[in-house]
Amino acid sequence: xxxxxxxxxFANSQPxxxxxxxxxxxxxxxxxxxxxxxxxxxxxxFPDITPQRLELRPPPQTEPGPYTLGTGDAVRLxxxxxxxxxxxxxxxxxxxxxxxxxxxxxxxGSINVAGMTVEDAEAAIFSxxxxxxxxxxxxxxxxxxxxxxxxxxxxxxxxxVVPITLNPPSLNEALLTxxxxxxxxxxxxxxxxxxxxxxxxxxxxxxxxxxxxQNLTVLPGDAIFVDVTYDLARAQAYYQGQLxxxxxxxxxxxxxxxxxxTEIGLRRAVLAEERGLFQTRxxxxxxxxxxxxxxxxxxxxxxxxxxxxxxSSLADALFENGGFNNITGNxxxxxxxxxxxxxxxxxxxTAWHLDARNAAAFTLAPRFELRPDDIIFVQQxxxxxxxxxxxxxxxxxxxxxxxxxxxxxx
Numbered sequence: 389x390x391x392x393x394x395x396x397x398f399a400n401s402q403p404x405x406x407x408x409x410x411x412x413x414x415x416x417x418x419x420x421x422x423x424x425x426x427x428x429x430x431x432x433x434f435p436d437i438t439p440q441r442l443e444l445r446p447p448p449q450t451e452p453g454p455y456t457l458g459t460g461d462a463v464r465l466x467x468x469x470x471x472x473x474x475x476x477x478x479x480x481x482x483x484x485x486x487x488x489x490x491x492x493x494x495x496x497g498s499i500n501v502a503g504m505t506v507e508d509a510e511a512a513i514f515s516x517x518x519x520x521x522x523x524x525x526x527x528x529x530x531x532x533x534x535x536x537x538x539x540x541x542x543x544x545x546x547x548x549v550v551p552i553t554l555n556p557p558s559l560n561e562a563l564l565t566x567x568x569x570x571x572x573x574x575x576x577x578x579x580x581x582x583x584x585x586x587x588x589x590x591x592x593x594x595x596x597x598x599x600x601x602q603n604l605t606v607l608p609g610d611a612i613f614v615d616v617t618y619d620l621a622r623a624q625a626y627y628q629g630q631l632x633x634x635x636x637x638x639x640x641x642x643x644x645x646x647x648x649x650t651e652i653g654l655r656r657a658v659l660a661e662e663r664g665l666f667q668t669r670x671x672x673x674x675x676x677x678x679x680x681x682x683x684x685x686x687x688x689x690x691x692x693x694x695x696x697x698x699x700s701s702l703a704d705a706l707f708e709n710g711g712f713n714n715i716t717g718n719x720x721x722x723x724x725x726x727x728x729x730x731x732x733x734x735x736x737x738t739a740w741h742l743d744a745r746n747a748a749a750f751t752l753a754p755r756f757e758l759r760p761d762d763i764i765f766v767q768q769x770x771x772x773x774x775x776x777x778x779x780x781x782x783x784x785x786x787x788x789x790x791x792x793x794x795x796x797x798x
Contacts, residue, residue, distance in 0.1 A: 458535025685717030721767035
């Protein structure tokens with residue numbers, strides 16, 4: 389029958405479900421199941437003791453020295469560049485000090501600035517710019533202070549971590565940054581500072597009365613705790629408890645991430661192995677596949693496997709295997725032959741005929757869906773049949789003449 393839109397609908401109505409790839413090809417390793425950090429130990433209990441007068445033990449007033457850059461700090465590098473008109477333009481870029489203590493500058497590379505003052509960092513950058521042949525006219529400014537900090541907690545409005553900048557804050561400024569003091573009964577309240585392994589204490593009454601205590605310089609690593617009780621051990625337990633919680637959380641996080649990485653790696657290995665085994669079976673022909681067969685004047689007579697999980701068309705089968713030769717193949721005689729699946733039909737075969745001499749008619753090929761065991765046949769050109777007949781006849785005609793020539797020669 390002639391291949392038309394109507395006959396294609398009839399051909400495509402024959403039920404067929406493409407074979408599916410194994411489930412392993414649709415699975416991913418997933419994100420795993422990150423376990424929790426577990427319950428933390430209960431907070432210690434402190435017995436009541438008789439109130440005593442709070443002792444003043446202030447930390448020594450220490451000159452902090454110049455600010456040194458550290459991991460996490462962000463600096464702005466502004467480079468001046470001269471143009472052809474003797475004008476000067478500037479380009480600014482923000483650089484973050486990385487974990488290894490370096491910053492990365494384009495066309496220059498990594499420069500170690502950790503532990504350096506801003507002036508020392510400028511000198512190091514100046515030297516590297518000169519070595520790279522870049523105009524060393526630049527400025528360097530710290531825009532984010534993340535490396536040096538002090539913690540403020542206890543009876544304050546908003547406990548937080550206070551950054552230590554080029555101008556370190558005073559004790560009073562650090563408390564104001566944390567929301568100020570929130571003390572109802574100042575009689576037994578105190579400000580305790582944990583610095584370099586030593587716990588200092590400033591009674592709140594002394595702090596309010598003396599400006600030298602208010603102006604004490606806060607140093608990097610200080611832990612400031614405003615306590616409203618008279619139990620000195622509680623402040624010590626607060627610091628130790630915070631350190632213990634941080635250590636526990638860090639250890640649990642490291643262990644959980646390691647377990648998660650191992651779990652995902654094992655899942656990926658299993659999926660990769662199962663996919664590889666299927667592909668090996670496929671290459672050896674050990675899996676069930678559906679095929680159609682290309683015969684006649686096609687570029688390559690072969691069987692074409694129907695794809696997994698999707699339908700395949702007449703155009704797919706022809707052009708996946710190189711199409712057909714227009715010199716030997718007849719585009720007016722392209723056939724798709726299909727055996728009737730009904731046993732009662734006694735071997736009946738339906739043939740759909742596509743005349744592809746008109747390019748518009750070839751648009752039907754992508755719409756014609758193939759079914760297992762279809763035969764795609766491209767008939768030869770009439771001239772091809774004649775040429776082959778002549779090619780087969782000429783040797784038989786020339787054989788007597790060749791024999792006569794040989795007798796004459798002898």
